[in-house]
Amino acid sequence: MTRAFLVLNAGSSSIKYAVYTTDSKKMFSGQVDRIGLGPAYNDGTEEIALPVARDATHATILDWLLPHIEGLSDTLNIVGAGHRVVHGGRDFAAPARVTEDVIAKLQTLAPLAPGHQPHNLAGIKAVDRRWPGIPQVACFDTAFHRTQPRIAQLFAIPRALADDGVLRYGFHGLSYHYISTQLPHCLDRPNGKVIVAHLGNGASMCAMQNMKSVATTMGYTALDGLVMGRRCGELDPGVIFHMLRDRGMTVAEIEDTLGTKSGLLGVSDISSDMRDLLSSDSPAAAEAVDLFVYQACKKIGALAATLGGLDAIVFTGGIGENSAAIRGRILQGCAWLGADIDDAANTAGATRITTDGSRLAAHVIATDEEGIIAGETQRLIAE
Numbered sequence: 001m002t003r004a005f006l007v008l009n010a011g012s013s014s015i016k017y018a019v020y021t022t023d024s025k026k027m028f029s030g031q032v033d034r035i036g037l038g039p040a041y042n043d044g045t046e047e048i049a050l051p052v053a054r055d056a057t058h059a060t061i062l063d064w065l066l067p068h069i070e071g072l073s074d075t076l077n078i079v080g081a082g083h084r085v086v087h088g089g090r091d092f093a094a095p096a097r098v099t100e101d102v103i104a105k106l107q108t109l110a111p112l113a114p115g116h117q118p119h120n121l122a123g124i125k126a127v128d129r130r131w132p133g134i135p136q137v138a139c140f141d142t143a144f145h146r147t148q149p150r151i152a153q154l155f156a157i158p159r160a161l162a163d164d165g166v167l168r169y170g171f172h173g174l175s176y177h178y179i180s181t182q183l184p185h186c187l188d189r190p191n192g193k194v195i196v197a198h199l200g201n202g203a204s205m206c207a208m209q210n211m212k213s214v215a216t217t218m219g220y221t222a223l224d225g226l227v228m229g230r231r232c233g234e235l236d237p238g239v240i241f242h243m244l245r246d247r248g249m250t251v252a253e254i255e256d257t258l259g260t261k262s263g264l265l266g267v268s269d270i271s272s273d274m275r276d277l278l279s280s281d282s283p284a285a286a287e288a289v290d291l292f293v294y295q296a297c298k299k300i301g302a303l304a305a306t307l308g309g310l311d312a313i314v315f316t317g318g319i320g321e322n323s324a325a326i327r328g329r330i331l332q333g334c335a336w337l338g339a340d341i342d343d344a345a346n347t348a349g350a351t352r353i354t355t356d357g358s359r360l361a362a363h364v365i366a367t368d369e370e371g372i373i374a375g376e377t378q379r380l381i382a383e
């Protein structure tokens with residue numbers, strides 16, 4: 001039998017999984033997409049509609065998925081599981097072994113990440129139903145940012161609120177953790193001043209020094225910062241009062257508007273998907289892309305100021321890894337920081353996409369959140 005760890009990344013509309021040997025070698029992976037709209041399973045070899053209701057819950061889908069994964073190999077022995085958990089609040093600055101107490105704490109954070117945290121916890125509970133008592137590890141998207149100085153975490157609101165935990169937590173930490181492990185392989189000065197831009201459906205940036213997070217664009221929730229596929233990013237809180245008071249919107253309607261109907265989708269009125277917008281000839285699509293690039297350049301300026309300079313930018317995430325056009329436009333906006341783009345390298349998707357003489361280096365690194373979870377799961381279970 002092959003002793004293996006299951007890694008689960010349960011999001012709002014998809015559940016990604018990967019199976020690793022106990023020495024962290026990836027065996028296989030796959031995902032269920034279109035949750036809520038008629039879920040479909042795909043692992044690169046087969047694509048199947050799930051034998052569940054169109055609007056099946058995450059729990060129902062997981063109760064189908066986990067036996068399916070186990071059945072993919074006759075010799076598989078799942079001995080532990082690692083989970084991506086979006087919010088670890090103040091208590092979790094590192095991955096944690098799952099206990100009843102840990103689950104109870106994570107449940108209290110669900111209102112801060114309503115689109116993710118309940119699904120992350122559904123994954124933990126489903127694993128326990130399938131393989132009762134196996135060790136499980138929760139890896140947090142917030143944990144990597146706990147090294148930030150207090151000043152980077154504070155909002156300018158009454159002290160008592162900050163004391164109660166209303167702070168800038170930041171997210172995408174598993175991705176940033178992975179990228180930080182790759183910096184020594186790519187950069188001349190990995191300990192220098194680096195901005196990592198994770199640009200996917202969710203998008204954020206992290207300023208790093210000595211490969212640790214010192215500032216980030218997301219906040220108390222994952223709504224703040226950059227323009228995202230469906231999330232608004234930076235917003236004057238006065239807009240929320242206007243929606244409440246003058247437009248009679250409920251809190252749930254506002255949450256839905258800012259969390260799922262804004263961003264690229266809201267501005268373009270066409271799609272949340274960058275590929276659709278780049279191939280559209282609609283002026284609104286062009287404006288959404290322009291705003292995405294504008295806000296990205298603005299945040300790079302702000303993060304470079306917190307670092308007191310900038311040596312390198314790293315692009316990752318679906319847009320960062322795949323769109324030469326968006327990388328090129330963002331780097332044009334960084335000419336003042338010394339970026340000199342190597343157009344051929346950028347178009348070819350090379351690792352380094354600035355010229356040898358460029359004062360600011362820019363790199364493309366594919367992220368691997370599942371790999372980080374597998375490694376941390378192995379480490380904690382071995383302990």
Ligand code: ADP
Nearest residue numbers: 199200201202272273274275317318319322323
């Ligand atoms: P998630 O945050 O859900 O993990 P991804 O990191 O997969 O999302 O990023 C999805 C985004 O990446 C979508 O906006 C998609 O259009 C974009 N993307 C993927 N490939 C390309 C490409 N070749 N050009 C432009 N955008 C791309």
